[in-house]
Amino acid sequence: MAEKTTKQFSDEFNIGEEIGNDTKVSFSKNVKYLIVGIFFGITFVKTEIISWFRIQEMFRFDSFHMYGVIGTAVVVGAISIFLIKKFNLKTLSGEAIELEPKQFDKGQIYGGLIFGFGWALTGACPGPLFALIGSGFSVIIITLLFAIFGTWVYGYFKDKLPH
Amino acid sequence: MIELIKQPWTWYAGGILIGLTVPLLLILGNKPFGISSSFRHICAACLPSHLNYFNYNWKKEVWNLFFVAGILLGGVIATVFLKDPHVIVIADNTKKFLEQHNVTDFANILPTDVFNWDELFSLRGFILICVGGFLVGFGTRYAGGCTSGHAITGLSNLQLPSLVATISFMVGGIIVTWFVLPFILNL
Numbered sequence: 001m002a003e004k005t006t007k008q009f010s011d012e013f014n015i016g017e018e019i020g021n022d023t024k025v026s027f028s029k030n031v032k033y034l035i036v037g038i039f040f041g042i043t044f045v046k047t048e049i050i051s052w053f054r055i056q057e058m059f060r061f062d063s064f065h066m067y068g069v070i071g072t073a074v075v076v077g078a079i080s081i082f083l084i085k086k087f088n089l090k091t092l093s094g095e096a097i098e099l100e101p102k103q104f105d106k107g108q109i110y111g112g113l114i115f116g117f118g119w120a121l122t123g124a125c126p127g128p129l130f131a132l133i134g135s136g137f138s139v140i141i142i143t144l145l146f147a148i149f150g151t152w153v154y155g156y157f158k159d160k161l162p163h
Numbered sequence: 164m165i166e167l168i169k170q171p172w173t174w175y176a177g178g179i180l181i182g183l184t185v186p187l188l189l190i191l192g193n194k195p196f197g198i199s200s201s202f203r204h205i206c207a208a209c210l211p212s213h214l215n216y217f218n219y220n221w222k223k224e225v226w227n228l229f230f231v232a233g234i235l236l237g238g239v240i241a242t243v244f245l246k247d248p249h250v251i252v253i254a255d256n257t258k259k260f261l262e263q264h265n266v267t268d269f270a271n272i273l274p275t276d277v278f279n280w281d282e283l284f285s286l287r288g289f290i291l292i293c294v295g296g297f298l299v300g301f302g303t304r305y306a307g308g309c310t311s312g313h314a315i316t317g318l319s320n321l322q323l324p325s326l327v328a329t330i331s332f333m334v335g336g337i338i339v340t341w342f343v344l345p346f347i348l349n350l
Contacts, residue, residue, distance in 0.1 A: 023222040030229040032191055037233015038240065040184055045241035045272075046168070047177025052273035053253045056261065059333075059340035062254035065174050070314055072178020077196075077319030080186035089190065097189045099320050102307065108328040111305025112313075116335020118298025120344060121291050123273060125310040126199040126303060129296075130231045134238020137273060139280050143296035150300025151202035155216035161305065 044131040052123025059120055105163040111154075118150075169245050171252075185319055194226055197312030199303035201231045264348035277348075287350040306331065 044050050049069055057063035083089070084097050091097055119125055122143050124132060129147060132140040154161075188194040205228070207221035250270050253261075258269060268276040282288030303309040306328045308317065314332065317325020 023220055025222050025225050030226050033188070033194070033226045033229040034233040034236070036184065036187055036191070037230040037235075038237040039233075040181070040230075041234035041237020042241040042245065043172070043177055043180045043237075044234065045238055046172040046245060046247075047174070047181075048171050048251065048272060049177065050238075050272060051251060052278070053251060053257065053261075053269070054272075055336075056340065057254045057257045059336045060254075060257050060260065062256040068174030069178045069181065070310070072175050073182035073315050074318045076179050076182025077185040077315055078321070080183065081189075081319050084186060084189060091190055091193050093192070095193055097193055099189070099195060099316075101320075102313075102317055102322040102324040104324040104327065105307075107305045107307060108313075108324050109331050111302045111307070112328040112331025113302070113335035113338075114298050115302025115306055115309060116332040116337075117339045117343075118295045118300075118302055119310075119332060120336040120339035121295030121347070122299055124299070126202065126299065127231075127234055127309075127311055129299070130198075130234040131238035131241075132273070134235040134240075135242040135272070136239075137271075137275075137278060139278055139283060139292060142283060143292050143299075146293045146296030147300030147303075148202050148205050150297040150302075151199075151304045152206045152210060152212075152217075152300075153297075154301045154304045155203070155206060155212075155214045158214075158216050 040127075041131045041134060044128055045135055050124060050128035050131045050135070055119065055123040107161070107163050110162065165245075169247050171247055181315065182319070185316055188230075192226065194230075195312070196316045197227075197308055198231060198234075199300075199309040199312060200224070201227050202300050203304060204228055261348070264345055266348060285350070287347055290347050290350070302335075 047069055048054050049066060054063070054066055058066035081099065089097055115125075122129070124140070124143070126147065129140055129144045133144065185196045188196050203217070204221045204224050207217040207219060208228075210217065251272055253269060261269075261274070266274045266277060268274050276282070277288060277291055279288075283292055299309075306313065308325070308328060310332070313325040313328040318329060
């Protein structure tokens with residue numbers, strides 16, 4: 001049950017009853033995600049998708065680069081998920097692999113537009129913010145803090161916003 | 164070999180590696196590839212509040228924080244050990260446009276004449292660094308995901324809501340790039 005809750009994580013999911021649970025954070029169980037993150041961060045930097053200039057080129061239609069990266073990633077991801085489903089692949093610990101379907105709500109339009117506004121200004125989506133800080137652009141720490149603040153403000157007004 | 168890695172990677176190499184993150188995280192532990200949820204976990208962990216949106220056991224989602232910490236470390240490694248000695252190549256049209264709008268530094272992956280600590284206190288810098296960040300955090304959580312959760316994982320899983328979200332990201336970005344950014348850059 002506890003394992004299932006983790007998988008079913010979504011914005012709509014109210015997990016309030018679990019407060020007070022003293023789950024321990026295990027470094028050894030999570031270190032594999034740190035390692036995947038490292039390779040992923042290196043890829044972000046070396047493919048230059050963390051570059052403000054690449055994002056400007058994308059939105060100005062002056063370069064194919066970002067479309068190529070995202071398009072290829074989607075094709076590779078889609079083939080992988082297709083194969084996982086077709087062959088019923090399991091996780092390393094033997095669980096069935098599950099991907100929660102996304103539910104449509106108006107947030108995907110309003111929130112999507114708002115994120116797009118921010119993406120064009122900062123030239124970075126959430127992943128690149130972390131990679132940029134690691135690359136030594138220390139002022140991006142402020143961008144990250146404002147992104148976290150933006151998330152908090154969203155949480156504050158969530159029930160009043162159209163969904 | 165190391166020389167090859169130091170060059171900027173092609174779009175298809177990057178695309179394949181990023182795409183493979185989706186099955187890798189699923190096989191390692193049934194984790195859906197997504198990054199912006201880390202903002203929510205950081206809020207839940209650091210800013211305890213009565214808000215329902217942040218009242219959940221974030222420790223169960225801690226893998227996501229390890230993942231983003233890894234991305235930051237990856238940035239360190241790529242920059243310290245694998246740095247491309249050449250100046251970034253920028254499309255001519257984009258460069259011309261930016262030059263006409265008071266952007267002068269094209270040596271780094273971002274214009275350091277705009278993104279630096281002193282600029283933070285100018286109107287232009289404040290909008291790009293702070294307001295932009297706020298909109299990224301607010302918008303991604305409102306949309307229920309960002310480029311990774313919607314555009315890559317969602318589209319890979321053929322989710323229509325993710326297509327709607329991805330189109331919205333692009334429309335929002337195009338509107339600001341073409342109609343708002345020219346004014347902000349001239350501030």
